[in-house]
Structure formats: C-alpha cells, structure tokens
Amino acid sequence: MMLPYPILAVCLLLMWLMLNGFSWGQLVLGALVALFASWALASLRPDKPKLRKWWLIPKLVTVVFVDILRSNLAVATLILKGKRRPHTSGFLLLPLEIENKTALALLAIILTSTPGSAWLEYDSRDRTVLLHVLDLIDEEQWIATIKHRYEALLLEIFA
Amino acid sequence: MIQPVSDLPLWAAMVVAAFLIFGSALALIGAIGFLRLPTFYERLHAPTLGTSWGVGGIMLASMVYFSVSSSRPVLHEILIGLFVTVTTPITFMLLARAALHRDRAESNGNVPEKHQHDLEDVEAIQGNAEEN
Amino acid sequence: MSAVILLTAISIAQLLIALAMAIASVRMFRGPRAQDRIIGLDTLYINAMLMLVTFGIGTGSTIYFEAALVIGMLGFVATVALAKFLMRGEVIE
Structure with missing residues (x-):
C-alpha cells in the first residue's frame, strides 16, 4: 500500500x-x-487508531486547554500559600471504561499535564488507574469530573 | 548583549512581554513548589506548571515576536510545545511507577498496595511450576 | 518605547528562569531520594530550554530555537533512561 x-x-x-x-x-x-x-x-505494525467522531477533537482540545490553564493557576496559588494550607493530597483509584490504547494514552497525557493530578499506574485487568491528586477534598467529585469531562468525550471520539 | 533587532508595534511588545513574564513566573512557581512540598508524590505535581503553561507562555511569546517582526507567520515553536506536552507525561509516569515500586519494596510511606490478584497470580504460577 | 518594554520583560523572564534553574539544582543536590534528583534534572533541562528561547527573542535569531529543540530531545531520552534504570536496575533489557 x-x-x-x-x-x-x-x-x-x-x-x-x-x-x-x-x-x-x-x-x-x-x-x-x-x-x-x-x-x-x-x-x-502498531495498532491503527480508529477515529469515529473526529469532529469532537477540537472540543476536547479546547476543554483541555482551558482546564490546564485553570488548574495551573489553582496549583500556583496552592504553592504560594505554602505551609498554611491543610494537608489534602492523596491517592485515588479511578475505574475506567476506555480500553482503546490511543484513548488511554491521551487520557494519561491530559491528566498528567494538568497540574494537580498525576497518573501513576494503570491496571489493564481491573481497568483501574491509580492517580495522585494534590488537592483531594472530595473523591467522588474528582472521579465524576474526570469521567464526565474527558472520558465521555474520548469514548465518543474513539470507536 | 541583548538587542531586539526590530522595533515592534507597542501592542505586540506588550503581548510578548505579558506572555514572557507569565510563562517564566509559572516556571519559577513550579520550581518553588518542587522545593517546598513535603512528599515525593506531591512534588511530582509542581514541575508540570513549568512544562504546561510555563513552556506554553514562552512559546506563544516567541511565536508572536517572530511573526510580527518578520511579518509572516512563524509557527515552529509549536513543535517544542507539542514535544514537551507529549514527553513530560512519559517521564513522570515512569518515575512515578519507579517510585511506587521502590516504596512498596521497602514498604515505607503510605503507598497503596498493588492489587491482590497479582499476588494470587504469582502463587498460581509458582503452584503450577511445582506441579510440573 | 516597545524596545524598552521588551528588554525589561526579557531580563525579568531570564532572571525568573535562572532562579527556577537554581532551585531545581538545589533539589537535585539535596535529594533525598534518587527519583527527586531525576525530577530535579528534568526541571533543570526544561528551564534551560526556556532560557534559550528567551535568548532567541532577545537577539532576534532563530538559531536558539534549534538548540532548544536538541536540549529538549536529549533531556527527554536521558530522563527516560534514568527512570528505567531506577525501576529495573538496567537500561536495556
């Protein structure tokens, strides 16, 4: 070909x-x-990613762009407040529905580039990922945000 | 030593200056956080300030400056931005996994344990090996 | 006027980035563990790259861009090799 x-x-x-x-x-x-x-x-011979709804990609890019800017500012204020803030960081086990490798890689890039959350370890059997979150106040809310904002879009984009 | 070659219009100079200071301030705040946060996993978050909008701000400044001063679009700085965005998660993920591995092996710190089924698998494999 | 604004902004940016590099190398020397030192190195080279780009804006030449790209690539490979070494005890398996 x-x-x-x-x-x-x-x-x-x-x-x-x-x-x-x-x-x-x-x-x-x-x-x-x-x-x-x-x-x-x-x-x-890498796996060829199958795009289904490619026109959603600009939407994903804008959402991620704005979110990274917002969390940059949030983490910057956290750091500048220094020791006066309460100790709120912690590990978070996040269940995932995505199985496509490209989509997983994209999600990993999004979550790691966003200051305030870091992707540590993915378990392909359980389909869970271990995250570390700097400002972990409400676990459920974090999980819901990630699933709703990024995972739903990625699921739609990749078949 | 430093001499800007061309006289930019005022608005362009302001935009370039704003992006430069924004980016470098984020890089500095990231480094400060990297020095001051108490545990390794918290420190892992700080440098991403520099690698996301720190790099982004300075790349945008450079793009605006060269595009205006040579009056044609200069976009190759995007390549550095893309490259850094794609590579930083790889290094951080590898380092975080290495740190988890080391902390688990030495069992220090409050590190979540690996899933139980891994241990069961190891036992199953060992059991099979003994049977054979 | 615009030259003055640019000059001050570039000097301030270079000062801030130099401070960031100094702080990153403090963490690199202090540790406490190997993974902290490697992230210190990572931060150091990213900031060096940014410094080169600001030099490029200051002198108006695009040569610095290529130098920055090379630093970025070599730094990435170096950090990945170090991280791999930390995990397995060898770089090539």
Missing part, C-alpha cells in the same frame, strides 16, 4: 515545512521523508 498512515504522513510533512520554511523543493523533500517514515512505521 502506498500510504499506510495518511494522517501521520501529513503531520510529518507539515512539521518538515515548519522547520525548514516553505518552498517547492522542501515540499518534495518533506513528502519523501514522510513517505519513507510511514513505511518504516508500517513495518513496526
């Missing part, structure tokens, strides 16, 4: 053009690099 991973190839070409500036010569060179790179990846 000519192009085993079309999205990856287009992304690689875009990256090449960003790094080197646009010209027709660079376009040809970048296309060649993208082609050979996707053949190389095809020989590794």
Whole structure:
C-alpha cells in the first residue's frame, strides 16, 4: 500500500515545512521523508487508531486547554500559600471504561499535564488507574469530573 | 548583549512581554513548589506548571515576536510545545511507577498496595511450576 | 518605547528562569531520594530550554530555537533512561 498512515504522513510533512520554511523543493523533500517514515512505521505494525467522531477533537482540545490553564493557576496559588494550607493530597483509584490504547494514552497525557493530578499506574485487568491528586477534598467529585469531562468525550471520539 | 533587532508595534511588545513574564513566573512557581512540598508524590505535581503553561507562555511569546517582526507567520515553536506536552507525561509516569515500586519494596510511606490478584497470580504460577 | 518594554520583560523572564534553574539544582543536590534528583534534572533541562528561547527573542535569531529543540530531545531520552534504570536496575533489557 502506498500510504499506510495518511494522517501521520501529513503531520510529518507539515512539521518538515515548519522547520525548514516553505518552498517547492522542501515540499518534495518533506513528502519523501514522510513517505519513507510511514513505511518504516508500517513495518513496526502498531495498532491503527480508529477515529469515529473526529469532529469532537477540537472540543476536547479546547476543554483541555482551558482546564490546564485553570488548574495551573489553582496549583500556583496552592504553592504560594505554602505551609498554611491543610494537608489534602492523596491517592485515588479511578475505574475506567476506555480500553482503546490511543484513548488511554491521551487520557494519561491530559491528566498528567494538568497540574494537580498525576497518573501513576494503570491496571489493564481491573481497568483501574491509580492517580495522585494534590488537592483531594472530595473523591467522588474528582472521579465524576474526570469521567464526565474527558472520558465521555474520548469514548465518543474513539470507536 | 541583548538587542531586539526590530522595533515592534507597542501592542505586540506588550503581548510578548505579558506572555514572557507569565510563562517564566509559572516556571519559577513550579520550581518553588518542587522545593517546598513535603512528599515525593506531591512534588511530582509542581514541575508540570513549568512544562504546561510555563513552556506554553514562552512559546506563544516567541511565536508572536517572530511573526510580527518578520511579518509572516512563524509557527515552529509549536513543535517544542507539542514535544514537551507529549514527553513530560512519559517521564513522570515512569518515575512515578519507579517510585511506587521502590516504596512498596521497602514498604515505607503510605503507598497503596498493588492489587491482590497479582499476588494470587504469582502463587498460581509458582503452584503450577511445582506441579510440573 | 516597545524596545524598552521588551528588554525589561526579557531580563525579568531570564532572571525568573535562572532562579527556577537554581532551585531545581538545589533539589537535585539535596535529594533525598534518587527519583527527586531525576525530577530535579528534568526541571533543570526544561528551564534551560526556556532560557534559550528567551535568548532567541532577545537577539532576534532563530538559531536558539534549534538548540532548544536538541536540549529538549536529549533531556527527554536521558530522563527516560534514568527512570528505567531506577525501576529495573538496567537500561536495556
């Protein structure tokens, strides 16, 4: 097959053009690099992620963008308050419904990039993940937020 | 040593300055938290301030500056931002798992135990090995 | 006017990032455990990367961007190797 991973190839070409500036010569060179790179990846045979509702991706990106900004500010104030704050951090065991590997990886990236929650360990048998949360006041509320805000969207995006 | 090459319009200079100070302040607050928080798992949260909007702020400043000063869109800073966003969770997850593993092996701190079925599996495997 | 604003902002940003690097290296030397030192190293290289980008804005040259990208990639590989070593006691299994 000519192009085993079309999205990856287009992304690689875009990256090449960003790094080197646009010209027709660079376009040809970048296309060649993208082609050979996707053949190389095809020989590794990773699972191909199946996107179902790709138009929800911008929504996910905006939600995550805003949430990361908000929790940045929240954690910054927590740190600046220093020792005066009560000790509220703790571990949290979160049951998950997602099984798709790409969706799991995305959820891990979202939760770790958000200051205030860190992904520690995933158990594929129980389908639970161990999180550490800096400001753990209400466990149920944390679980509900993660499931409602991110997991539902990811479940819809990935088949 | 430092000499901005081109005179930017005032609004662009303000935007660049605001993003620069926002980003670097978040990086500094992250480092302070990293120094002051008491346990390892709490310290794990602090540097993500620097790696999320700390990096983001400074990348945005650089993008605005170069786009305005060369009057064409310069977007390659997004690559650093994307790269950092994708790689930091990997290192932090690996380190957190290593820390959990070490804390469990030495049984110090209030670390949640691994699930029971792992132990049962180990016993089952050992039992099978003995039978064979 | 805009040059003055830019210059002050860049100097302040570099000062803050330098402080962050100093604090990260304090944690790197103090420990107490190996995982703290590795995260200290991680924070140190991310801040070094940010410092290079601010130098790039200050001098108006894009060379620093490439240096920052290289620091980011090498730092990532180094931290992953160290974390792997911490977990298994060897890097390549």
